[in-house]
Amino acid sequence: QDKPLFGAILKTPANPHWNAMAAGIRDAAGKLGVDVVVSTVESESAAEQQLNNCESMLLRNPKALLVGAINSNILLPCLKKASDQGIAIVDLDYNLDRSIAEGAGVKVTFTAGNDGAVTGGVAADFIARQLGADAAGPVLVLEGLPGNPVGAARGKGFRDEIAKVAPKLTQTTLNGDWDRTKSANIVNDMLQRNPDLKAVFAANDTMAVGAEEALQAAGKGDVITVGVDGSADAIDSIKAGRLTATVGQFPYLVGYRSVELLAEHLQGGKALDGYQSTGQSVLTRQALEQKTDAMIQYLR
Amino acid sequence: MLRIANIEKRFGPIEVLRGVDFDVDAGEAVALVGDNGAGKSTLMKIITGVYRASGGEVVLDGRTITGIAPGEIRTLGIEMIYQNLELAREQDVTTNIFLGREPTRRIAGFDTGIIDHAKARREAERMVRQLGARVPSVDIRVGNLSGGQQQSVAIARALTFSPKVVIMDEPTAALAVREIEHVLQLIKELKGRGISVILISHRLTDVFEVADRIVALRQGKVIADEKTGETTMQRVVSHIVGAH
């Protein structure tokens, strides 16, 4: 019982992103001699279940919580209690809105990962570079489940940036619900409306791969398709010359770094910057094959 | 008292009733006879509002009641024992007997909607006993009762709330001998109390025992309307089977 306990409250392991994150957390904890309990939920929409998990977690008296909240507010009542008990809180992947959280009396020690708006912007820059700043034509944006803040932030970041760097591209946004088949169907429908589709940006890799397969089936493999994350299937698809790129998030690294930083902070009381970016990079076939990017080692 | 005027009923392309007229006086028992599929049950369901007539009207005490909801018609005093009984199989005998007429507790004249189950149960037991029916308990699920027991429940239900007119669609079909006697006795009592009875039955002996008048329906039309005393069993049978 002398080992400190960290609780991780993540989303669903059915999304490989959170599996990799959990792996990073566990590996770092193992290295540092910290106990971790990871709790996850069944689906991307199981918000209340996550709140219940959080409340159960407090019964274990953890030293710190690593939180990947399903939305920016659902966990606040529980996190407030945690803050009051002096438990350190790490926000994974910018899922908490800091101003709201602080307004609710939740003290966030630091935020790790990448801001969705920035991620969307990175993808937009990449696509604009591929197509050229003067490119004109339709672009499809696939967000996640309706109302999901991560998908919405990535989509918004993308749209804002495209408007700046390639203003002649016209954008259509639809919700792919994080679902492969639904995204494939939407792409098919879009191709009817806009046979000259130029690019697809999907807020995660599952949707991106689904979209890409629909494009391949329609003989439109040359449409630029970009996802977000760096999940194994997306990497395989990129290597196979199908998916154009993904904006790698390296969740393993996010989890690993978070535990490291947290442990240092708790031991030494070392002051931390409130935002700990763990970096993201656009992974293309070229980058993957030539391993030009040092981050590639963190792919899981 | 109850007048049925030119009632027609079509189910899609099928004409089931083609202009039926007859009256029932207070305290009179009219038997409605006819072959299977003649339209007897359909006609009665039109009276109670379960079916909507395609034409014609039903008049009770001078008031047209066609088109009114079954619940209201029941409130006006027309009770019916349906051929298929229309019981709620999952519910107990008491609930079935008091269905739609549950005695509720009132507080300061205000209906609380709370069922006075003890009272309902007592009354239900009384009715069942009065019918001489062999129902093991009024707390039993109706679906577990025998055919005749179920029929007794349906009869009890129709007679619990002193109606003006009672329509009985083959009320004795599943009953045993003694129970049949009870029902016939009951019909006579009803008549004595000025209550009208329309009896549908294929048991002509029963019909002749209690009915004052016999109306025969054939293929959706009245083909005979005769006083019981002025006709014979043979005549009625021939009306039914259409022998003339």
Added chain:
Amino acid sequence: MLRIANIEKRFGPIEVLRGVDFDVDAGEAVALVGDNGAGKSTLMKIITGVYRASGGEVVLDGRTITGIAPGEIRTLGIEMIYQNLELAREQDVTTNIFLGREPTRRIAGFDTGIIDHAKARREAERMVRQLGARVPSVDIRVGNLSGGQQQSVAIARALTFSPKVVIMDEPTAALAVREIEHVLQLIKELKGRGISVILISHRLTDVFEVADRIVALRQGKVIADEKTGETTMQRVVSHIVGAH
């Protein structure tokens, strides 16, 4: 031929049958009478395998058939007309008559499972006509038929497949006069062809017309088993109501 030996049946705490014995010979018509709730239908459902007996056995031609599935018992030649008819209301008359016995097309001796609907329809029409039943069409949904018409369908179903034993649970309850005559006639014909009949009926005139023997059940026990010729209507009534 059919022997019922010491059959008992409990539903939870309620004892419905308390050791019933009787036999039926080939070509014999046995009437089973008794008050409402005496246990007649329950006993018959045990014979056809719908209910499982709590004790005792049923023997057909020397073979114990208790515990066998209803489908198999039907294949062994016992047909039953259930009191509640057990029709599939959403299906048409043909489907109901041939339920479980659909004629199918065979290709090279192999059963394709494809129903020969034309044949079934033809046969169904023939059966219905033979019963003298007034069913408008065999393509009609059974739920839309009148009470008597439904009963005719159930009767037709039981008689279409030359059974060894036919159990009839109040087969004439909803039938009109002429149709009743038909059914009684039919029972006599069945007897003539060596088919056994168990008839449950509250219409004692009918019972006396067709039955060779009368078995009276009271409170789950046989209290009389008499040849029709050697008893009287009064005696039977007193058995039923328990007057002695």
Added chain:
Amino acid sequence: MAMEHRTTAPAPGLRWTFAHRRGALRIESLVVLAGLVVAMSLSSPVFLNVANIFNVVLATSTIGILALGATYVIGSAGIDLSVGSIMAFAGVIGALLVKTLGLPWWCAIPGCLAAGLLAGWINGIVITYGKIPAFVVTLGMMGVARGVALLITEGQAIYGLPAPLLFLGQGRPFGIPMPAIVFVVAAVLLHLLLAYTRFGRHTLVIGDNERGARAMGVPVRRLRIKIYMLSGLMAGLAGLLTMARVNAGDPTAGMNFELAAITAAIIGGTNLFGGRATVFGTVIGALIMGVLQNGLNLLAIPTFWQQISIGIVLVAAVWVDQLAQKDKE
């Protein structure tokens, strides 16, 4: 339909004993729940902590409240797929009133409830007067209520409610979470309504034989509308409590809750085809689900294994329940 009929009828013995309670107590399910509790407390020491027990009831309260409505709806041979969405819609309306429009905090209470009632009323009207299967109508409402909630908020939760309102969701008088209290009170009231009033009796009767009920003068349409309104009201209440609990009107709340609510009712012995339902059973059903989820979390079972075990244990629980109800044909 006969399947369900066969499997959930209370044993005659019990039914008789508790006859005038209308079979309102289901001993068998209680046994299953108790078994589950014992198993959980053997494997996790914290399980029987008072705080954890309250946790379980708290976690059960939302689904439980929806399941109370589902008990009536399914008992009347209907179905309501829209409760999860109505819950989100009601929460959004409540938050909108007090946060965006700045009305006094208590306005959220009638606001949420009225939003739920309204949605339920529309369900009821369309089902009865349009003669459209409840499945289709409430599925439509599921899309409409969710869509409207998302539209109003542009997909963004309305965060930050007045403190007195938060008490409804986060307060713990005597240490007991408010939503748990509300759940229990609602359950008791709806139990009394179902078991002792004309409304409750008629609800089951129209689920059993609608035509017969109509013939006997039960105002079937009016009743049916009321039943869907009750279900909507419960959804509104769940929306209110959830909003107060998470301090936000969230348009994505209650996703897939309709299935969980129906499941709780069915596990509790409600016949999917109508005619048979008890509030007591539903509460047990909801608690069985809550205990299971909580226990597996305490044991830190990984999510995939949780899904598998919940699936198996639910089936097993109903199986034991039905084994306990021997003696029926």
Added chain:
Amino acid sequence: MAMEHRTTAPAPGLRWTFAHRRGALRIESLVVLAGLVVAMSLSSPVFLNVANIFNVVLATSTIGILALGATYVIGSAGIDLSVGSIMAFAGVIGALLVKTLGLPWWCAIPGCLAAGLLAGWINGIVITYGKIPAFVVTLGMMGVARGVALLITEGQAIYGLPAPLLFLGQGRPFGIPMPAIVFVVAAVLLHLLLAYTRFGRHTLVIGDNERGARAMGVPVRRLRIKIYMLSGLMAGLAGLLTMARVNAGDPTAGMNFELAAITAAIIGGTNLFGGRATVFGTVIGALIMGVLQNGLNLLAIPTFWQQISIGIVLVAAVWVDQLAQKDKE
């Protein structure tokens, strides 16, 4: 239950005309679908393109195939909530065989189908022999099949299948997408099975009066098991096609598809309480949903509005359908 009975009975006129087709054609629904098609083609010029029509059928094929199974299950007064999960499970098994285990590509076909059959068989066995409501059993299977699929893959889709297998999902012989072809073939076969064989007839009869069917010698248990196996098989087929289409065995595929499949069947006139179902109606029902979704995508209606419009149009479609079926009690 009477509600549904009242609202979906085919008009006697039609029923008589098509009597020996067993009411297998539903003119009214066809009218609704046609109306929708006209409306869509007026608002979007590309709608009636041959390519787009194929598109609609392609997008409908997965739900449609699941709905075919649901037609049988619901027609028999059952329900199958596990099809979405079984679909994912089957897809994962197929991908596992050919990708991870490196078996020849065609092994995925029997692999997926067998996985579906197995899951359906378990459903059927537990429902009939355990006497547990189908709702509970298939809900359990929903968790178990999904959990197992996730466990096997650790939540990671198995990506990258052999080319010949991809043809099944992405190929377009004569320009027609393969899944669409498979869907149509399956629909025709299952229509024939339902309308003309003893198996189909008995399916509806046990949905109508199970006790009666048993008394008449219908092997109810065996039949019921077969029905759930059929539903599982369809889920396996849907899993196979989806896997081939998206080039991956995805353990998260088919989430919530069970509801969509049931909805297609109900919109197509299947009685939720059993006894009445047609494959033709189900296909129309699925197409109505597909056309609606496609049209809204072509018009690029934002998702929130899509949810609302789908909700309203579905209800309206069923309402028109039932208006067209006048003349009944």
